[in-house]
Amino acid sequence: MYFLYRYLLIISVAALIFPTRSDAQTRQLVQLKTVVIDAGHGGKDPGTIKGNVQEKNITLSVAKALGNMIQDKYPDVKVVYTRSTDKFVPLDQRAAIANKNKADLFISIHVNATKATSARGTETFVMGLDKSNSNMEVCQLENSVLTLEEGYNSKYSGFDPKNPESYIIFSLLQNSHLEQSLIIAEAVQNELKNGPITHNRGVKQAPFLVLWKCTMPSILVELGFLSNPTDYKALTTKSSQVQFATRIFKAFEAYKKQYDTQIELPAQTDSEGIFRIQVMSSSRELPKGSAEFKGLDCEYVKVGNVYKYTVGRFDSREEASKELAKVKNLFPGAFIGTFK
Numbered sequence: 001m002y003f004l005y006r007y008l009l010i011i012s013v014a015a016l017i018f019p020t021r022s023d024a025q026t027r028q029l030v031q032l033k034t035v036v037i038d039a040g041h042g043g044k045d046p047g048t049i050k051g052n053v054q055e056k057n058i059t060l061s062v063a064k065a066l067g068n069m070i071q072d073k074y075p076d077v078k079v080v081y082t083r084s085t086d087k088f089v090p091l092d093q094r095a096a097i098a099n100k101n102k103a104d105l106f107i108s109i110h111v112n113a114t115k116a117t118s119a120r121g122t123e124t125f126v127m128g129l130d131k132s133n134s135n136m137e138v139c140q141l142e143n144s145v146l147t148l149e150e151g152y153n154s155k156y157s158g159f160d161p162k163n164p165e166s167y168i169i170f171s172l173l174q175n176s177h178l179e180q181s182l183i184i185a186e187a188v189q190n191e192l193k194n195g196p197i198t199h200n201r202g203v204k205q206a207p208f209l210v211l212w213k214c215t216m217p218s219i220l221v222e223l224g225f226l227s228n229p230t231d232y233k234a235l236t237t238k239s240s241q242v243q244f245a246t247r248i249f250k251a252f253e254a255y256k257k258q259y260d261t262q263i264e265l266p267a268q269t270d271s272e273g274i275f276r277i278q279v280m281s282s283s284r285e286l287p288k289g290s291a292e293f294k295g296l297d298c299e300y301v302k303v304g305n306v307y308k309y310t311v312g313r314f315d316s317r318e319e320a321s322k323e324l325a326k327v328k329n330l331f332p333g334a335f336i337g338t339f340k
């Protein structure tokens with residue numbers, strides 16, 4: 001009897017400490033659980049080459065170091081590699097791996113090169129088309145990989161990475177996760193500027209095919225220029241490669257912290273805010289009835305420089321969830337957000 005009493009006491013204390021089921025329902029207990037790390041290029045595709053140095057080996061070295069750091073510190077986070085050996089992986093398959101694993105974050109790692117040896121520094125890209133098209137050179141270079149893929153012409157609907165007109169399709173782009181992608185991209189650049197390559201080229205937007213089909217926040221990091229002698233030294237030194245991984249890991253940590261905290265906030269009620277389904281976000285203001293909305297009646301909320309496009313206004317998450325299932329047919333990356 002005494003033991004039973006003590007047992008009951010433990011249960012009741014536990015009930016005070018741990019949230020009950022109904023508490024759990026008013027909170028979104030979602031955390032960053034899966035990250036996909038994408039080592040650029042591989043196999044028959046060496047990427048950028050300088051002498052006997054090949055981009056594919058640098059990206060794999062940094063990707064693995066980063067994955068190990070995440071795994072060591074966060075054993076609960078699932079780390080998925082698009083490749084962990086020197087093998088060829090088509091661009092669309094890299095996104096498919098991320099989507100299949102329901103990843104919360106996609107990090108693609110690359111190294112840059114240009115004809116001008118003066119170009120140097122690190123930069124991080126998010127998917128999109130910037131008005132000036134100023135990032136086309138690096139973007140075309142990275143996208144040109146797909147011509148090595150068998151049957152690429154039919155697979156990418158005649159997309160020619162070298163032809164600027166091919167990129168017009170991206171003006172009809174849906175990007176559900178622009179603001180989250182920008183947050184992790186900023187975090188990465190914030191860390192990378194501390195070295196080993198300190199020149200910070202900033203966060204940019206360009207239509208990288210590898211990011212195109214990812215249905216989660218995703219970034220492409222260009223660690224530096226093999227064509228620049230100073231960058232070359234940092235890129236090809238093993239200890240510097242570990243340093244690159246450490247910087248990106250720190251950015252990952254900062255991002256995970258804000259991601260987990262943000263999602264664990266109690267769900268807002270209708271007095272504090274309403275639920276809407278976010279279908280995409282863009283740096284552009286789109287007029288009512290735009291083709292991008294696919295016939296849905298979208299409105300937007302502007303946060304910083306990002307327009308968040310939403311459909312519906314719901315008093316509860318449950319109501320929004322019912323509608324979300326339908327919206328996802330048109331916008332697979334759609335999700336429920338609360339708005340004041």
Ligand SMILES: [Zn+2]
Pocket residue numbers: 040041047048055109110111142
């Ligand atoms: Zn590359």
